[in-house]
Amino acid sequence: MPVYARAGVTWLWLLDPLARSLEVFHLLDRKRYAQEQTFVDGEVVRASPFDTIELDLTAIWDALAPDEG
Numbered sequence: 001m002p003v004y005a006r007a008g009v010t011w012l013w014l015l016d017p018l019a020r021s022l023e024v025f026h027l028l029d030r031k032r033y034a035q036e037q038t039f040v041d042g043e044v045v046r047a048s049p050f051d052t053i054e055l056d057l058t059a060i061w062d063a064l065a066p067d068e069g
Helices: 002-007 057-064
Strands: 011-016 021-028 032-040
Antiparallel strands (some): 021 032
8 A cells, every 4th residue: 555655545445255345445644544534345335535426335245156057
């Protein structure tokens, strides 16, 4: 994450398909990130800075699941 901070990326979303989580971070003073939100499993997400859009995490986890056929 330090590389993104140096580049001035103000928001980071970290998706972890194994933990089935989405963590949202916001850059403070161009040096470090503060964790703003955490979502897990099948939550319907409205996450900054795109909080006008609803995102269904179940759809993401299903899309990332390996084919069992």
